[in-house]
Amino acid sequence: MTAPAAAEPTAADRRRWARYLVEERAEGAVYQKLAARREGEERNILLSLAEAERRHEQHWLDLLGGEPKRLPRAGVRSRLLGWMAGRFGSIFVLALAQSAEARSPYDAEQYATPAMRADEKVHYEVVRGLAARGRRRLSGSFRAAVFGANDGLVSNLALVLGIGATGASSGFVLFSGIAGLLAGALSMGAGEFVSVRSQRELLAATEANDDAVAAVGDLDIDENELALVYRARGMEQEEALERARLIVAAAQAGVRRAATGPVRTHGGEDHDIVGSDWTAAISSFLLFASGAIIPVLPWIFGLQGTAAVVLALILVGIALLTTGAMVGILSGGPPLRRALRQLAIGFGAAAVTYLLGLLFGVGAV
Template identity: 85%
Template sequence: MTAPVQPTAADRRQWARYLVEERAEGAVYSRLATRKTGEEREILLALAEAERRHEQHWLKLLGGEPARLPRAGFRSRMLGWMAGRFGSIFVLALAQSAEARSPYDAEMHATAAMRADEKVHHEVVRGLAARGRRRLSGSFRAAVFGANDGLVSNLALVLGIGATGVSSSFVLFSGVAGLLAGALSMGAGEFVSVRSQRELLTATEANNDADAAAGDLDIDANELALVYRARGVGPEEALARAERVVTAARAGARRTTTGTVGTHAGHSDHEIVGNDWTAALSSFLLFASGAIVPVLPWIFGLTGLAAILLALALVGIALLTTGALVGILSGGPPLRRALRQLAIGFGAAAITYALGVVFGVGAL
């Protein structure tokens, strides 16, 4: 029988790195759990406990706690810092990417159970991140759309106006006018959109009139069942609900459960759509926050090429930032999404600038 192979110094250093990474990941899940309640908290605590199991594996191979340990990687330290300060959706989106790249697939000293654990962890984190994405999707889409619309449209406006050779004061006036016009247009459009949708929901909302008259029916519950069938309930379930309503009404009871023809669904739909004034104000501010960026050089007195270059730089940073955020939250590569956002924004601005040059030369 051959003696077990003694670990090399390189092996021990690698095990120590695995150890600190497992501790860092467990700390991330534990910190996120403190910001949650109910099922999500239990899931995060279970993930933290699993990381502790992995930690014990490396401690056993190392023969106990090493005297010195390396620092966790930059990504793990960043996740730990973010976990205590930001919303969990950003941290979980980053953790999802980290869990997808398990080092244990090619690590001979990791157990098969640990490799399987990492794959399961990736799916668990993906599921938790998906919950957050669903909660965030509507408002995040509006935020990205509003801010980027302001950035790109006003950059294109000031570059196009500036390319015609007009004075810097005219460029500034045009930029401010574009900001106000665009923000007001966005706000008004969002107000009309949300108000119209709420009015449409109100027109299709259920009421309790049929239930209130159920006790006076002199026929079986079949006709009342048509109310439920018209709302998409199957024939058997519709008949069963109608019979319960008629029975309760004849006994003098008021039906307040989900079996009644109530307004609960309408209230929920209204909450999903949101408030029209809130939506309008949010759209106004989001557009304005983006549209002010290209105008800043002229506001602070810059002119000519210097103002244009600074406007491009500021808008470029903003586009890269929003693109990277979209990438993080969608689970995609942040750099690719950031560059895509930059290319789209600068492409639109370049076309407008070229048109401004053409019209400016023509005017001369």
């Protein structure tokens, strides 16, 4: 297991090995904690990753000649991951672990074995695969949450800045902000309700039923004709023929077999994916309102003029940076870049509205 040394190890080498040792232990503990919060295949995969980290840990122990009396602390990222894994076990932990695995130091480490270098590359792909599963489960609701909150943040910030630029009083700016919050939140909620209700009605109209299967025992047809029903519902010819044969055989024997029931191209699973119209409407209302209230807070607490504008920009800036960083973590990209992009887009839209307010509204109110 131990790689042959190119030269006599120095004190700096031993300090580096000790650092590798504690990092491998910390990473293994993260995978152990994540596995404890999962079951089935994902749990087994995470336990296998933890076992691989123990092999790497043993490699550095062997080079060090046993457990050192003093060891450095694991890095801030590793400690943060361990803390989060023990309390949340969420997709955010896997996304951060993916970023950590992408930066293996072993490629330039002469005392690491080729197998360890290969392990690290494989670990990155495994963690990325696990994170991708979580992203797929989370993508719809997370997209809606970010979109709703950001829409409220940006649109209401633009509104209050645009109104403020016209020279309106603080009371009028506050009234406009509250009106914008309610109007936007109601619009978002109503839009989501109509969208989801329309999707559910469309799925219901295209959903298959049991009529043809229930009557098959009484009809003077062969399985090839019945297969046309399934082909019309989107099945391939061979699969449709096989399904028809099974149903005809069951009907002739006087048995209804649940396993050969109707083919549903858009069944209950699709309804579950689309979700509830009322849930979508209420959540969209609340998400938009949660973002839209932030730019109005300075005026709610009595500030006015430049102080209110500056505080509104600071609060909205923090919120935009936070949501942008969360998107970056979940997407596996650099959080800082995503955060700055979100900030630039939001402030850019608000700046355009503010300039328009200065251009067209000075002295109008």
